[in-house]
Amino acid sequence: MPPQEYATFADIPVTKAQIEHCSYLFWSPLFPKYVPKSIIIESLPKKFIQYLEQDGIKLPQEENSRSVYTEEIIRNEDNEYSDWEDDEDTATEFIQEVEPLVDFPDLHQQLKDAMTELGAVAPKLNWSAPRDATWILPNNTMKCYEVNELYLLLNASNYIMHDLQRAFEGCVDSDDVRDSKFDLVLRQWCDINPALEFRVFVRDAHVVGASQRDLNYYDYLDELSDTFKDLIDELVHDIILPKFSDKSFVLDVYIPRPFNKILIIDINPFARKTDPLLFSWNEIVTIIPPTDDRNNEDYELRLVTRHNTGRFASKEHSENHVPQDLVEAGLDPEAIRELTQKWRELLNQQTQEESSNSEDET
Ligand SMILES: Nc1ncnc2c1ncn2[C@@H]1O[C@H](COP(=O)(O)OP(=O)(O)O)[C@@H](O)[C@H]1O
Ligand SMILES: [Mg+2]
Structure with missing residues (x-):
């Protein structure tokens, strides 16, 4: 069968184990020198999961600490609302709401301590970061300075909900999440230049392609392409493949200036649900890596080559709204x-x- 035809129908079977190997707790300890400083809170209590799943967001009202998010509202003409009291009586009467200080006070304290140690953090669950919920914070990023911001961001995110409820969707063996345990990763915040983030497709231990992760046009990337590819090659072949159990995966990396080191941001499943960005999945499963003039295996680092105004019009993650x-x-x-x-x-x-x-x- 010609490759093109095969590609159109290519099935990419994924197992539960493959997805599990892409959870932060599984892969990050294998490469400690390549990940930002982070604190992982393992096996989150059930009550916390319920807290994230419940409708609405209940922030803790702590007596001895101040937060702009829980400061008492002083009623005046502008915010006076006639149904105010009614709401309290009726809406919450039947629902047992989960509250941080009552239902998971130890975890609440643990989170505060972790944030005192790390400073501002970028949170994520086993697989996903709440990239779709940045609208809820005043700085419009995932940067959390205090625990209430963490609660707001995680509660408002559909990506987090995906981890909790549909992480194994489409797996060939089982899609059951019920006996899964969930972890919260607090990564020390670092200012990342999105232009220098790349997604690398590794199939059967070969890099078959790489793509810019942020799909805007940056005119300086093209001439740096070979530098990026050398760093990516070294990382994949010398560091990751010898230690990571799967030979097909999708790697996210960050290459900060002056381009002499590379960091691992994430390892994602080699599965259709991982965004192929500037590639298509059919391409990724069928590309035969070419060899360069020194007979080394080569691959394409695909970049956006011109400004694309259409992309700006469709706001990122707006599909979630x-x-x-x-x-x-x-x-x-x-x-x-x-x-x-x-x-x-x-x-x-x-x-x-x-x-x-x-x-x-x-
Ligand atoms: N330590 C960090 N500080 C600030 N931003 C970060 C940090 N780590 C990751 N990010 C940003 O968060 C984005 C999403 O993180 P990632 O782990 O890839 O989650 P997901 O798999 O849900 O996309 C990254 O593309 C990066 O821009
Ligand atoms: Mg990811």
């Missing part, structure tokens, strides 16, 4: 027309169903 159709429609008048049409059809259908239901009842 509204349906994807709507995001796409925002960029294309024809799509808006189509969407309006679909919406009308749905409404019609609903009206018809309702009227036939009420006929049934009578």
Whole structure:
């Protein structure tokens, strides 16, 4: 069969073990010199998981510590709201809400201590960071200076929810998360230049391609390409492959100036759910790495080659705020027309169903 045809139908089977090997607690201790300083809080208590899963966000009201997030609101004309008291009586009456100071005071203290030791942190769970929830913090990043920011960010993130509920979705052996344990990673904050983050695709112990991770155009990357590739090659072949149990994985790295060292940001499953960025998964599974003039295996480091204004219009992670159709429609008048049409059809259908239901009842 010609490779192209095969590629179109390429299945990429992933096992639960492969996903587990990509959890921070599994891989980061293998490469301590290559990861930022971090504190991992292992086996989070069930109550904390419930806290993240519950609707709404309940911040702790501590007596002896001040936080801009829990300072008592002084009522005035501007924030006076007539339903205020009603809300308290009705909405919370039936739901047993989880509260940090009552339900996981030890963990709460542990988090505060860790943040005193590390300073500002970038949090993540076993696999995902709450990149989709930065809108909830005033600085619009994942930088947490205090424990309340940590709670806000984790609670507001769908990516965190994915780790808790659907981490093994699509695995060929089992997709059960029930007996999983979850860990919280607090990485010491470092100012990362997104232009210098790369995603590396490793298939059967060969680097088959690498892509810029942040998909904006940076004019200075192209001429540094060989420097980046040398650092990536060394890291994969001399450091990672000898120690990491899987031979196919997707590696995220950071190469800070002056480009004489490389850091591991993450190891992700070799699976369709890992974003292939400037590649497609069909390409990644079928590329045959070429060899260079010294007969060494070579690969393409793919870069964005020009400004792409369309990308700016579709805000990153906006797919988490509204349906994807709507995001796409925002960029294309024809799509808006189509969407309006679909919406009308749905409404019609609903009206018809309702009227036939009420006929049934009578
Ligand atoms: N120590 C850190 N300080 C600041 N930002 C970080 C740090 N570590 C990672 N980041 C940023 O967070 C992003 C997401 O982290 P990552 O571990 O790759 O999570 P995910 O797998 O959910 O994307 C990275 O692309 C990087 O820009
Ligand atoms: Mg990742």
